[in-house]
Amino acid sequence: MTTKYYTGDCCEVMERLAKEGVKTNLTVCSPPYQELRNYKNGCVWDMPRTAKALYDITCDGGIVCVNIGDQRKDFDESGFSYKLALEFKKHFKLLQTIIVVKDSIIFGGEQRLANQHEFCFCFLRGEKPRVFNKLMDRPNKQAGKWSNKVIGRHGENDELKKGEGKFLVAPFGARTSVWSVPVGFNKSAKETCAHEHCAVMSQHLALPLIKMFSQPGDVVLDCFGGSGTVPALCGSSFSEGQKRDSVYIDISPSYAKLAKRRVKEAENRAMREASQATKPHSQPAPTEAFPRTPSNQEAKEAARLILSYQEAFQAP
Ligand SMILES: C[S@@+](CC[C@H](N)C(=O)[O-])C[C@H]1O[C@@H](n2cnc3c(N)ncnc32)[C@H](O)[C@@H]1O
Numbered sequence: 001m002t003t004k005y006y007t008g009d010c011c012e013v014m015e016r017l018a019k020e021g022v023k024t025n026l027t028v029c030s031p032p033y034q035e036l037r038n039y040k041n042g043c044v045w046d047m048p049r050t051a052k053a054l055y056d057i058t059c060d061g062g063i064v065c066v067n068i069g070d071q072r073k074d075f076d077e078s079g080f081s082y083k084l085a086l087e088f089k090k091h092f093k094l095l096q097t098i099i100v101v102k103d104s105i106i107f108g109g110e111q112r113l114a115n116q117h118e119f120c121f122c123f124l125r126g127e128k129p130r131v132f133n134k135l136m137d138r139p140n141k142q143a144g145k146w147s148n149k150v151i152g153r154h155g156e157n158d159e160l161k162k163g164e165g166k167f168l169v170a171p172f173g174a175r176t177s178v179w180s181v182p183v184g185f186n187k188s189a190k191e192t193c194a195h196e197h198c199a200v201m202s203q204h205l206a207l208p209l210i211k212m213f214s215q216p217g218d219v220v221l222d223c224f225g226g227s228g229t230v231p232a233l234c235g236s237s238f239s240e241g242q243k244r245d246s247v248y249i250d251i252s253p254s255y256a257k258l259a260k261r262r263v264k265e266a267e268n269r270a271m272r273e274a275s276q277a278t279k280p281h282s283q284p285a286p287t288e289a290f291p292r293t294p295s296n297q298e299a300k301e302a303a304r305l306i307l308s309y310q311e312a313f314q315a316p
Helices: 010-019 047-057 080-088 192-196 203-213 229-236 253-278 296-312
Strands: 003-007 024-029 058-068 093-106 115-124 146-148 166-168 178-181 219-222 245-250
Touching: 003 229, 003 253, 010 047, 010 245, 024 203, 024 229, 047 058, 047 080, 058 080, 058 203, 080 093, 080 115, 115 203, 178 203, 192 253, 203 229, 219 229, 229 245, 229 253, 245 253
Parallel strands: 003 245, 024 058, 024 219, 093 178, 219 245
Antiparallel strands: 058 115, 093 115, 146 166
8 A cells, every 4th residue: 555645735746647647536635615714825726727637637427525514604695616516527527515514503693504514526527437336335214124116317328217015124235425423533533633624524434435336456636735634544444445545735835744653553553462362362443433344354244134134035
């Protein structure tokens, strides 16, 4: 697993890398939300140029995931998210919009609702995604019960399909486009030092995106790298042989230093956990709070159960 670090304006860096023939398979990033945060560099970024540079560096079938929210001022939401989606759509297809529901809320004031959501736009370069690993981690309320197949919009183009017969509901179903994402101290990142950055992307958003849209050996880019969420996850959340390479870009040299520290901390923790797991009578790792992400083991078991359900049972 390798991480390449670059400091500088992301457009300049990506344009240079693309000229050198570098291709990325997936981008997971979160640009500055206009003036919502006070970064160390008083940064500015050029949205149209970033969209084009990301297009040029992404491989055919590659995905660019952009997490973004809106600023609210004088009873007016900026609409910045929508502007971004339409700008990127000049180059990419908008494969998927994920509604990110955070477990902490920004108080809405007297005359408007508290804001609890952001968007994660997943853009596709080319005709269709080269990797899509369905995340089977949504517990089914009706698990183990028989259910009628119903008419639904199941097709690739939302066409109506009529289901026939019955099926046994599996323990887990596929994730939908609304994600509950824990955020904040000790939740967004496992590494304490990450919180020296003022806007850490939650690992509970970044990791499922990486799992869903990349495969071992792929190159995952974060062009607004900040605290180093993407390289930390690529290096420490996968077992040997499953890891992804990463490319980190940030305009701030001090954030790049922080990211390197964080990646080291994440790697050390992963090594400790791996050696702990091989010891006899070791305690299981503490489970996460709301909403708990199934472990690899649980997800595998769920997938196995689903297959065995399908094979073993004929509907009555
Ligand atoms: C929302 S933060 C990203 C947080 C990051 N995803 C993480 O998990 O820590 C945005 C980052 O973009 C960086 N930035 C702002 N303008 C930039 C530019 N033109 N090129 C590269 N990085 C930029 C800022 O320094 C900041 O660290």
